[in-house]
Each structure stands twice: as structure tokens, then as C-alpha cells.
Amino acid sequence: MSLFKELYQFKNTIISLAKNDFKNKYAGSYLGITWAFIQPLLTIVIYWFVFQVGFKTTPVDDVPFIIWFICGIIPWFYFSESLIGGTMSVVEYSYIVKKVMFNINILPLIKIIVSTFIHLFFVVLVLIICFLVNLPITIHSIQIVYYSFCIFILALGLSYLTSSLVPFSKDVGQIVTIILQFGFWLTPIVWNQNILSAKWLFFFKVNPSYYIVQGYRDALVNKIWFWERPMSTVYFWIATGVIFFLGRMIFKKLKPHFADVL
Secondary structure: OHHHHHHHHOHHHHHHHHHHHHHHHOOOOOOHHHHHHHHHHHHHHHHHHHHHHHOOOOOEOOEOHHHHHHHHHHHHHHHHHHHHHHHOHHHHOHHHHOOOOOOHHHHHHHHHHHHHHHHHHHHHHHHHHHHHOOOOOOHHHHHHHHHHHHHHHHHHHHHHHHHHHOOOOOHHHHHHHHHHHHHHHHOOOOOOHHHOOHHHHHHHOOOHHHHHHHHHHHHHHHOOOHHHOHHHHHHHHHHHHHHHHHHHHHHHHHHHHHHHHO
């Protein structure tokens, strides 16, 4: 709670740096910040073409594959972009880290907020697509706020852990990217979990991102409340709590040495 109070005190600085980061990331290119939306959209189109057109994928639980797929990949975009950005935050803002009076606890948070801007666009996009294909948008859809918060906290905890290690070994950033590539295929984003036996599905549910992807589909497609999956919800928050605690502890322990190694 002390961390969140601290972050609240610096909210103006966080928002200002996040806006500047968002603009500067694509500065100098003709399309500017439009690239932040074009790249994920192209990824969605490519996967849709391969699985829907190439492999002739059938609807999943009577839901068009494209809707089922987008509901899974949009939260993954948010999580992966947040974690990659948060991982490199301390190194990227090294000129700030060396300033004694600056609170570097906010650096991973800045990158996650930048990813949040993009995520809001895609949430609106998926709601529009649901409307166009006559998929009812019910009160269950409000759970997107809850599951987005789940991603936010999970990514922040992991970012505190990884960003504290990158200054001592740049390989950590590459390792995170590779793990995310495996994580994409180990999460039921482009494949249906129903193909797995109960035994194997249990192991896939250990992955916290499973809860989030399933949650987005529950909110938009399955119309299931998160409290209707009590065991999954309890497990997710216990796992996320442990990750967040370890991330903060390691970040706090290594923080005094950042300026020396950057």
C-alpha cells in the first residue's frame, strides 16, 4: 500500500513522462504514433488469414473464430508490451536514474501506462467488431476493466523483477522476449483449450496469463463472471501477489546500485 501511495503522489510526473514516452517512441516517422496501432493490427490480420483462411478454422463454441481470437490476443498484446517495456525501463531512463532526487520506482509504471493507451484503443475496437457481427454486448463486458487491472498488476510485478536485473545483465531483456514467445503458444490464444485432456489443461492453467485470456473471453463471449471461477481467481491473485512481492523486494535491494552499473 505504501508503494501505491507513493505512486499516487507522483501521478502528474508519471502521466507526463508516459505521454512524452508515447510520442517520442515514434518520433521522426511519417506515420508517427499510428505505428503503435498498425503493427498489432497487422499481426491480427496475419494470424486470422493463416488460421481462418489457410487452415479453415471453424467457429469456437458457435462464436466466429476472428472474435474468439481477438478476445485472446488483445490482452496478450497488453501484457507482452507492458512487460517488455517495463523490463527495459531502468536502462532506457538511465539518465534519470543517475539523478539522486528522482524516484525511480515509477519507471516500470511509465512503460505500462504507455501500453495502456494502446490497449484502450483495441478494447474499443473489439467492442465495435462484436457489435458489427451481432454478438451481444452485455453487462459482463464491464469485466474488461477488472481483467485489465489484473494484467496491469501482473506486468508491474514482473517488470520490477526484470528491470532490476537488466542493468547487471542485458541478456535478461532477450530472455524475457524468448519466454514471451513461448508463453504465446503455451496460452490458448490461437488454439482451443478443449483439445486438451483435464490432466494437461491443469498444467496450462498454472500460467497466470491463462486466467487473463480466459477472462476476456468470459467477459465478451462466454458471459461468465469472474467470481464464477473462484479457484482460478484465488490462484491468480496468490501467484500475482507472490510475483509482485518478490519483484518489489529485489528492485528495492538492487536499486542503490543502478547508477553504478549504468
